[in-house]
Amino acid sequence: MTEPFHQTLLAEAAPLWEKMLGHPFLSAVADGSIADETFKAWVVQDYLFIREALSFLSILHAKAPHHLRPTLGQTIVGIHQELDLFRKQAEAHGISFEGATMSFVCQAYAHFLKATAYERSFEEVFTVIYGTEKTYLDCWLRVKQEQAAPSRWQAFIDNWTSEAFQGFVTWLATTLDEIAAHKSPHDLEAMRDLFLMTVRYEYMFWEMVYTDTGWPV
Amino acid sequence: MSLSQELWDAHFDLAQQSLQNPFVQGIADGTLPRPTFSYYIGQDAFYLDAFARAYTIAAAKAPDQEGFRVLHSLVDGVFHERQLHEKHAQEWGVDLSSVEPGPTTRRYTDFLLATAWQHETGVTLAAMGPCMRLYAFLGQELARGGIPTHTYAEWIKTYSSPEIEEYTQLLDRLLDGYAPPAKLAHSVYRYAMLCERDFFQAAFESNQ
Numbered sequence: 001m002t003e004p005f006h007q008t009l010l011a012e013a014a015p016l017w018e019k020m021l022g023h024p025f026l027s028a029v030a031d032g033s034i035a036d037e038t039f040k041a042w043v044v045q046d047y048l049f050i051r052e053a054l055s056f057l058s059i060l061h062a063k064a065p066h067h068l069r070p071t072l073g074q075t076i077v078g079i080h081q082e083l084d085l086f087r088k089q090a091e092a093h094g095i096s097f098e099g100a101t102m103s104f105v106c107q108a109y110a111h112f113l114k115a116t117a118y119e120r121s122f123e124e125v126f127t128v129i130y131g132t133e134k135t136y137l138d139c140w141l142r143v144k145q146e147q148a149a150p151s152r153w154q155a156f157i158d159n160w161t162s163e164a165f166q167g168f169v170t171w172l173a174t175t176l177d178e179i180a181a182h183k184s185p186h187d188l189e190a191m192r193d194l195f196l197m198t199v200r201y202e203y204m205f206w207e208m209v210y211t212d213t214g215w216p217v
Numbered sequence: 218m219s220l221s222q223e224l225w226d227a228h229f230d231l232a233q234q235s236l237q238n239p240f241v242q243g244i245a246d247g248t249l250p251r252p253t254f255s256y257y258i259g260q261d262a263f264y265l266d267a268f269a270r271a272y273t274i275a276a277a278k279a280p281d282q283e284g285f286r287v288l289h290s291l292v293d294g295v296f297h298e299r300q301l302h303e304k305h306a307q308e309w310g311v312d313l314s315s316v317e318p319g320p321t322t323r324r325y326t327d328f329l330l331a332t333a334w335q336h337e338t339g340v341t342l343a344a345m346g347p348c349m350r351l352y353a354f355l356g357q358e359l360a361r362g363g364i365p366t367h368t369y370a371e372w373i374k375t376y377s378s379p380e381i382e383e384y385t386q387l388l389d390r391l392l393d394g395y396a397p398p399a400k401l402a403h404s405v406y407r408y409a410m411l412c413e414r415d416f417f418q419a420a421f422e423s424n425q
Contacts, residue, residue, distance in 0.1 A: 055335070107408065108324045114331035197323070216411065217231065 005180035005188070006130065006173040009195045016196070020135065020203045021142045025210040029153060030146035039153055040095050042209040047086040048102045049205075052110035053132070054079055059117035060125045071171065075129075078168075082159065089155055104215050105208040109201040116194060123179050127191040130172045131198030136160045137169045139202075220396060221389035224343065224406045225350055231410035232351055236358055238414060240421040245359045247367025250424050254369070255309045257420040259316040262302045264416070267326035268348065269295040274333035275341040284338060287391050294384045301375060321419035325412040332405055339395030343402035346392055347409040349385040352376045 003011075010017065025042070028034035057079060061072045090097060102110065113132075117125050140160035143151075151157060159165070180188060207213075218226075225232070235241060240257070243249030269292050276288035306313045318326065333341045356376025364374050375381065 104411070108328070111324070111327040111331040114335060115327035118334040119330055200320075216415075217234075 004173075004177040005191075006134075006176050009127070009130075009192060010134075012192060013196055013199045016199050016203065017135075017138070020199065020206070021138060023139075023203065023206045023210070025206040026139055026143050027146065028210075029151060029157070030143045032147075032149060032151060034153075038210060038212070040093065041212065043086060043090060043093075043095055043156075044097060044100045045103055045106045045205070045209055047083065047090070047097055048100060049106050049110060050079060050083060050086070052102075053113060056113040056117045056125075057129070059114075060122070060129060063117075063122040063125060065122070068175065075168070085155065085159060089153075093152075103208055103213065105201070105204045105213070109205060112197065112201060120190075120194070121187070123183055123187065124191055124194055126172075126176060126179060127195050128198050130169075130176045131195045132202070133165075133169050133172055135199060135202040137165060139206075219389070219393045220343075220399070220402060221346060221350075221392050223399075224346060224402060227403060228347075228407050228410045231407070231414055232354055235351060235410075235414045235417055236355060238417040238421065240417040241355060241359075243421070244369040244372055247365060247369055249369065251309070251368070253420060253424040255311045256423040258302055258305050258309060259311050259313060260319055260322045260416070260420060262299060262306065262313045263316050263318045264322055264326060265295055265299045265302065267329055268345065269299070271329045271333040271341060271345060274330075275338045275345075278341075279338045284391060284395070287387055288338075291384060291388060294380075298375075305371070319419055319423070321412070321415050325409075325416060328408060328412060336401075337395070337397065339392060339397030340401055340405060342388060342392040342395060343397055344405040344409050346388060347406060347413055349381075349388050351410070351413050353381045353385045356381060 025034070025038070029039065054076065057072070057076050061069060061076060064072050087097075089095075113128065116128050137160060140157055143157050144161045147157070180191065183191070240249065240253065243253070272288050272292045272295065276285050276292070279285045279288060303313060305311075329341075329344060332344045353376065356373060356378070359373045360377035364370055364377070
């Protein structure tokens, strides 16, 4: 294989990726025009989602080969810290998580993560975590690049654009390339499908929050 | 009132929406375009494989022998249904081995499998209940004036049969016995009902 696998994935996802980065939610956060209620709705949904993602990560950790467990274990610790950030920010901005329920898309995305974690190989599950983190990095980097003035929501923007987070995503990419090197074309195809599915869900997540679609009925 | 009955009554609005869905109405009067039905058969076969797996995961977690036995007999029912699909697929020239699940199908199977792995047997049964009860309901509704003679008579005959009603009652009784937490049961039941309705809609739109 000449091209690293993560680049193959990104190339495959390119049209969808551009669509995601151009989502009006992100540009509205960047130029400060985002409605408070819209951003707050995102805070709540993402908080509920990340809580579910913890079980996904735990299963990934349990399936991981020994040498990858320390870093993946750190990731779980990192997610707990991320939840702390959400709780602190929620308090500062008068947002309540009490009685909040996941939207349809949020729930579907969480089911996708968990079904994948339980049912698929370590390499396949790893591809999904690369997708979730890489989309976040790129989305929030786009916001940071476009913003002219500090945002009311800067803590979130900084969280996913920090050097530490960038380093983590680079580690995910490198590790994905390593573990993909031993997989058959059939397995790589399955990994590619899961990656594209992850990017689709990420896009739909912004869309769901931006258009205020909680439940279809 | 039993939990299974309470769930069915509480989310009956969605059962009505499935009944009124143009896909189901197209089966009722025989006007459903053939490619639409072919698409549905492929998607449903993929779905049934996940449905059978959810039963076996629920069976593996069953706290009692009786539940274990009943759940395996329900798996047998799914296999039987799957065989019917294979027969249909052959008649309709659909290759079941090459079916790619659509996003709506995937969303439903991810939900079932995530639930089955994560939760206790009773909750999984609440997630699986709508599929059984809804199909029995649709079959019986469509067979009200007798089994028609058009292209989709076989579908109506299958789902209005006493065997489907029997399997449905088996699942309902098991669900009632396990008595999962009501709030969670309602939540997964409604989600499954939504997935059912959207499944018909996605099939309908596949050929638009």
